[in-house]
Amino acid sequence: MTDELLDKALVEEATKKSGLIWVRSDAVPVLQAQGPAASSRALWHVWHDGAACLLGDGPGEQPLPGLVDGGGAVVTVRSKDKGGRLVAWSAKVVELTPSSPEWEAAVAELKGKRLNAPDGEAMTGRWAQECRVLRLEPTGTTGELPAGSLSAPPLPTPATTRQPAPAGLPRLLFKKRRRP
Structure with a gap:
């Protein structure tokens, strides 16, 4: 019983203090995992209730691939100051119905943490129409932290650099200035 309470406290405190959590849907076993839905994703969150x-899953918001209502997820929490993994825990995914009391309470917390929203105060209306709000509820099981780095190649993206840097750029940047 004491270990369960300590695990619950660790999950709550670590998740509250971390700005990002790494989330992976447990619908696909890790060894068979392929594609964006199968890999862990860094997601911003708030701890509420x-x-x-x-x-x-809305325009301009973070993608939530593989996370479905009633499904499961594995959450890995990192240390805010050192960046190392602190705890991994299993969660049940619950999608909140827009305008329900639970949705309103969660959105009030999320609104305070959302940075650089393009529509300011109107964002909650947009969220109700175009986005999903999910709760990852701890199931009480914490997993062993993996020994390896779990590094993976970056997911495909349409973002690219404009052009290669001009050949003369290093000379312009690093030439010595003459003193008058």
Whole structure:
């Protein structure tokens, strides 16, 4: 019983203090995992009422691939100061219905953490129409932290650099200035 309470406290405190959590849907076993839905994703969140609340899947918001209502997820929490993994925990995914009391409470917390929203105060209306709000409720099981780095190649993206740097650029940047 004491170990369960300590695990619950660790999950709550670590998740509250971390700005990002790494989330992976447990619908696909790790060894068979392929594609964006199978890999862990860094997601911003808020801890509210005993669960991690996420917002996404709308225009300009974070993607939530593989996370479905009633499904499961594995959450890995990192240390805010050192960046190392602190705890991994299993979660049940619950999608909140827009305008329900639970949705309103979660959105009030998320609104305070959302940075650089393009529509300011109107964002909650947009979230109700175009986005999903999910609760990741801890199931009480914490997993062993992996020994390896779990590094993976970056996911495909349309973002690219404009052009290669001009050949003369290093000379312009690093030439010595003459003193008058």
